[in-house]
Structures are given as C-alpha cells and as structure tokens.
Amino acid sequence: MTNTNFDPIILSFCCNWCSYAGADLAGISRLQYPTNVRIIRVMCSGMVHPNLVIDALTKGADGVIICGCHIGDCHYLEGNLKAQSRAEAIKLMLQDFGIEDERFRIEWISASEGPRFAQVMKDFTEEIKKIGPSPYKV
Amino acid sequence: MSVKIAEEWLACCGGCEVTILDIGEPLLDLLPKLEFVHIPVLADHKYFGQTGEKDKLEIPEADVGIISGGIRNEEHKEITTEMRNKCKTLIALGSCACFGGIPALANQFPLQELYDKVYRGSVSTDSADTPNQDIPPLLDRVYAVDEVVKVDVYLPGCPSAPQIVAQALISLLEGKPFALPERSVCDDCPVKREKKALVSIKRPLESMLDLEKEELVGSRCFMEKGFLCLGPVTKTGCYMTSGEEQPHIPRCIKGLMPCRGCFGPIRKDANPMVDMMGAISSIGLNAQEIPDRAATFYRYVGAQGRLRPIPKRN
Numbered sequence: 001m002t003n004t005n006f007d008p009i010i011l012s013f014c015c016n017w018c019s020y021a022g023a024d025l026a027g028i029s030r031l032q033y034p035t036n037v038r039i040i041r042v043m044c045s046g047m048v049h050p051n052l053v054i055d056a057l058t059k060g061a062d063g064v065i066i067c068g069c070h071i072g073d074c075h076y077l078e079g080n081l082k083a084q085s086r087a088e089a090i091k092l093m094l095q096d097f098g099i100e101d102e103r104f105r106i107e108w109i110s111a112s113e114g115p116r117f118a119q120v121m122k123d124f125t126e127e128i129k130k131i132g133p134s135p136y137k138v
Numbered sequence: 139m140s141v142k143i144a145e146e147w148l149a150c151c152g153g154c155e156v157t158i159l160d161i162g163e164p165l166l167d168l169l170p171k172l173e174f175v176h177i178p179v180l181a182d183h184k185y186f187g188q189t190g191e192k193d194k195l196e197i198p199e200a201d202v203g204i205i206s207g208g209i210r211n212e213e214h215k216e217i218t219t220e221m222r223n224k225c226k227t228l229i230a231l232g233s234c235a236c237f238g239g240i241p242a243l244a245n246q247f248p249l250q251e252l253y254d255k256v257y258r259g260s261v262s263t264d265s266a267d268t269p270n271q272d273i274p275p276l277l278d279r280v281y282a283v284d285e286v287v288k289v290d291v292y293l294p295g296c297p298s299a300p301q302i303v304a305q306a307l308i309s310l311l312e313g314k315p316f317a318l319p320e321r322s323v324c325d326d327c328p329v330k331r332e333k334k335a336l337v338s339i340k341r342p343l344e345s346m347l348d349l350e351k352e353e354l355v356g357s358r359c360f361m362e363k364g365f366l367c368l369g370p371v372t373k374t375g376c377y378m379t380s381g382e383e384q385p386h387i388p389r390c391i392k393g394l395m396p397c398r399g400c401f402g403p404i405r406k407d408a409n410p411m412v413d414m415m416g417a418i419s420s421i422g423l424n425a426q427e428i429p430d431r432a433a434t435f436y437r438y439v440g441a442q443g444r445l446r447p448i449p450k451r452n
Contacts, residue, residue: 050419051412082420089415089425096411096432098448 008062008128010037012121013052015045017075018110019067025114033118034125037065044068045106046079050090053104054097058136063103063128067117070108080108098135102127141311144176144200146221148214149241149280150207153297154232155179158204161300168304171311175200185217197224202310206231208238208441209281213274222287227310230289231303233296235282237402238441240296242280243433245445249278282441291316296400296438299379299389322404323369323388323397326377328355332362333420339427340364342396354387360396361421366434367396370417371410375401400438409444411435 014020020041026033042048045068053064066087068080087106094101105124109117147155161168175198176183186192195216203225209215222228233239244252253268283289291310293302302318309316324331336358342365360367369388377386390397403410414435418425428434436445 049413050416051409054409054412085419085422085425086416089419092425092431093412093415096448 006129006133008036008125008133009060010034010063010065010121010125010128011056011061012037012039012065012067013042013045013048014039014067014109015069015075015079016041016043018069018073018108019045019117021111022067022109022113022117025111026117027114029114031115031118033121036125036128037121044074044076044079044083046074046076046082046086048083048086050086050093053090054093057094057099057103057134058097060134060137062134062137063105063124065105065107065120065124067107067109067120070110073110100131100135102131103134140171140173141202142173142175142198142200143202143204144197144221144225145174145179145204146176146197146206146217147179148205148207148217148235148283149210150232150234150239152179154206154235154295157231157295157297157300157303161304164300164304164308168307168311172307195220197221200225201227202307203228204231205229205235205283208234208241209277209283209286210241211274211276215277215281215286218283218286227290228283228287229291229293229306230283231293232298233294233400233402233438235289236284236292236294237439237444238280238282239438242282242440242445243437245279245440246432246447248447249276251447279446280441285442292318294318294373294401294438295376296398299376301378302375305378318373318375318401320404321374323372323374323376323391323401326374326386326388327359327369327391328387329357329359329391331359335362335364335422337364339366339423341429342366354391354394360391361418361423364423365396366418366428368399368410368414368435368437369397371403371408371413371435372397372399373401373404398437399435402439410439411444 014023023039045066048066056064066083068083069075071080074080083106090104091101094104107120109120185195197220203221205218205221209218230236234241257268258265291306293306306316374388376389379389388397399410411431415425432445
C-alpha cells in the first residue's frame with residue numbers, strides 16, 4: 001500500500017557524540033535527505049528509555065530511529081550496549097502494542113559518516129512510506 | 139451524628155470486603171461513628187425497594203461510598219452511577235476498582251472471542267449458546283471505576299490492607315484528604331541493589347527456597363537474582379501493613395516474594411510494561427525470556443486502556 005500523499009512523522013534520537021555529529025556532517029556536506037525526520041539530540045543512545053519510543057509510536061509518530069556510536073566507540077563506554085539491549089525489549093513490546101517491527105530501528109552512525117546518515121534516513125523514510133501511517137493514528 | 143457509608147461490590151472476589159472486616163480493633167473505635175446504610179456483603183438491601191415495587195435502581199444517600207470491583211456488565215455500570223449520585227465521597231477499594239484488577243486480564247481479547255472460548259471452545263465444556271436471558275449483558279471490556287464516574291480516593295491492593303482502609307476512613311472522618319505516597323515499592327525495599335543481574339530470568343517459584351535461608355535486609359534485589367519483581371513500577375503503600383514495626387517493608391517482600399504490582403502504577407498515566415522492560419534490559423536481563431509479558435506486567439492494571447486486543451496487521 002503506497003500512499004503518495006502520506007507524509008510520515010519520523011523521530012530520530014541521535015547521540016551527541018557520534019550520530020548528531022554525523023547528522024551535522026550530512027548538513028554541512030549539503031547532502032539531501034527527507035524532511036520527515038525530526039532529530040532529537042540526546043547525550044547518549046543509552047539514555048533513550050523504551051517509554052520514549054513507545055510513547056512516540058502510540059501518540060502520533062510513524063517511525064522512530066535511535067542512532068548511536070558504533071559498538072566499542074561509546075563516549076560513555078557502554079551506553080550503546082545498553083541501547084542495544086533496550087532495543088531488543090522495544091522490539092518485543094512493539095508486538096504487544098500491535099505496531100509493525102519496521103517502525104523502529106537502531107543504527108550505529110559515527111561522526112564521520114555523514115553520507116551514511118543521509119542514506120539511512122532516506123531508506124527508513126521510504127520504508128515507513130511503504131507501510132503507511134501508524135495504526136495508532138486516527 | 140454518625141457518618142453514613144454505602145458499600146458495593148461489583149466484578150470482584152470479595153477479598154476487599156474481608157479487608158474492611160479485618161480492620162480489627164480500630165474498627166471497634168470507628169463503628170459508633172459509622173452507619174452502614176447499604177452493604178450487600180453483610181446486609182440484605184434490595185435495589186428496587188423491599189418488595190421490588192420501584193422501577194428504578196435506588197441506593198440510600200450516604201456520606202461515603204465504597205466500591206470494590208471493576209465494571210464488567212451493564213448492571214455494574216448502573217450501580218456505579220447511582221453510587222456516585224448518592225455518595226458525597228467515593229472510594230475505589232482494591233485493585234479491581236482502581237485499575238480493573240485480575241478480571242481485566244480479559245481485556246486482551248475481544249468479547250466474542252471470550253464467549254467462544256468459555257461457552258464453546260474449552261474441552262471440558264459442553265458447547266452451548268451464550269446466555270442472554272435474565273442477566274445483564276457484558277460491556278465490551280472491563281472498566282475501572284474511574285473510567286465511568288469520578289473517584290475521590292483510591293485504595294489499591296489485592297486485597298487492600300486493613301490498616302490502609304482504617305487510615306483512609308479515619309482521615310475522612312476528620313475531614314482530611316487521604317492519598318498514598320507517589321513512590322515506588324523499591325523506595326521502601328530493604329534489599330541491596332547493584333544494578334547488575336547475577337543470573338538470567340527464573341520461573342516465579344523456582345528455587346525460592348534458597349531465599350528463605352537469607353536475611354532479607356542486606357540481601358540482593360529479587361530482580362538481580364532473576365525473579366521478576368514489579369517493585370520498580372508499583373506504587374508503595376503496602377508497607378503500611380507492618381504498622382508501627384520498623385523498618386517499613388513492603389508486604390510481599392516481607393514474605394520473601396517479589397512484588398506482583400497490585401498497588402498499580404506510581405503515577406496515573408504511567409505504563410508499567412514499558413517501564414519494566416526498560417528496567418529489565420538495563421540491568422542486563424534478557425527481556426525475551428519473560429513468559430507472557432502483557433499479562434505479567436499488567437496483571438492488576440488491565441483496565442484504563444492498558445490491556446487491549448492486539449490490532450490486526452493488514
């Protein structure tokens with residue numbers, strides 16, 4: 001079901017040290033990526049509590065993506081490991097809430113990967129556009 | 139002048155009424171000041187007049203109304219509305235009245251599916267039609283009392299504790315407000331937390347015997363020992379059962395059992411499952427191993443939209 005008029009709302013939690021800098025690089029490199037993505041800067045991907053993600057998805061967002069440093073590169077040593085294990089929990093809960101798995105993603109993007117940031121956001125937006133609006137949207 | 143009390147039980151087991159009777163000695167001091175004008179569990183009072191002459195359900199006027207049990211059918215709904223009209227202060231007693239309780243586990247399934255399961259699907263039952271004569275029809279799901287009418291005081295617990303009921307009644311008699319603290323069970327728990335799980339998740343009753351040998355104060359957190367404990371997401375208050383005794387230890391913890399979450403979420407709009415999944419994965423337990431997530435975390439709080447049938451994927 002591809003809805004051409006559908007303009008998804010996508011939240012992206014980006015960690016301050018890698019992914020936000022990556023987004024910054026994408027910006028200063030003038031790379032194009034969809035405007036559907038709303039970036040929220042957090043100090044570490046490990047601080048994104050599952051209820052932020054579930055709240056977002058049940059209250060109007062069509063997709064949520066958490067971006068953190070590559071495993072082993074975390075500024076706080078193991079914050080992204082925490083994010084990873086939380087992501088597992090989030091994926092389980094999506095089933096309980098009847099939300100498609102594809103609406104949530106976790107990606108590792110370093111500060112030097114501006115093009116990758118743009119590419120990931122492009123892919124994710126495409127995918128969300130393909131599956132349509134969130135079941136919680138009236 | 140005595141305070142008039144009306145008590146009503148809806149979709150519940152009656153344990154909360156026993157709690158009222160279980161107040162014990164403080165009840166003797168309270169009784170001269172109280173007058174129960176309507177309490178089906180103790181005294182026969184007809185809704186439609188003594189001979190059924192009235193055509194509208196009627197409950198006598200009262201200063202305090204106590205409702206235990208959730209709202210499952212049309213009759214419950216009607217009684218609840220009448221209680222609200224006739225009582226100045228309305229108390230929701232027990233987890234069922236406050237959050238739906240155990241009956242609200244049924245909210246995971248659509249009504250038709252429940253009927254099919256109960257009257258036709260189970261192997262031990264002779265297949266029959268869904269009864270519809272002379273009984274009030276079920277609502278689409280179990281409702282907590284505050285989803286239908288305004289509730290003034292919440293006394294959760296499964297069952298609630300005599301000390302809490304007594305305290306609430308005493309403060310109401312003195313004209314003071316009563317509310318439980320907005321803290322979690324963990325805040326009153328005496329065990330030691332190191333934020334790192336030692337083992338993986340265990341089945342609820344597995345090797346609980348080892349625990350009995352340990353001294354509770356200073357032992358490790360239940361969760362870190364692998365027992366799912368709803369302490370982090372549950373409102374405290376059950377420690378009141380220990381009375382004057384110090385330190386105040388939550389009720390189940392004192393009996394070397396992990397918290398089951400009967401006091402409900404700490405704040406009204408909190409979502410225990412999501413918070414618990416976060417807590418579990420951040421101490422390093424594998425959330426995948428939890429048997430029946432929704433029912434485990436929403437055991438007592440299924441109403442208020444928390445448990446619902448999973449929407450079908452197109």
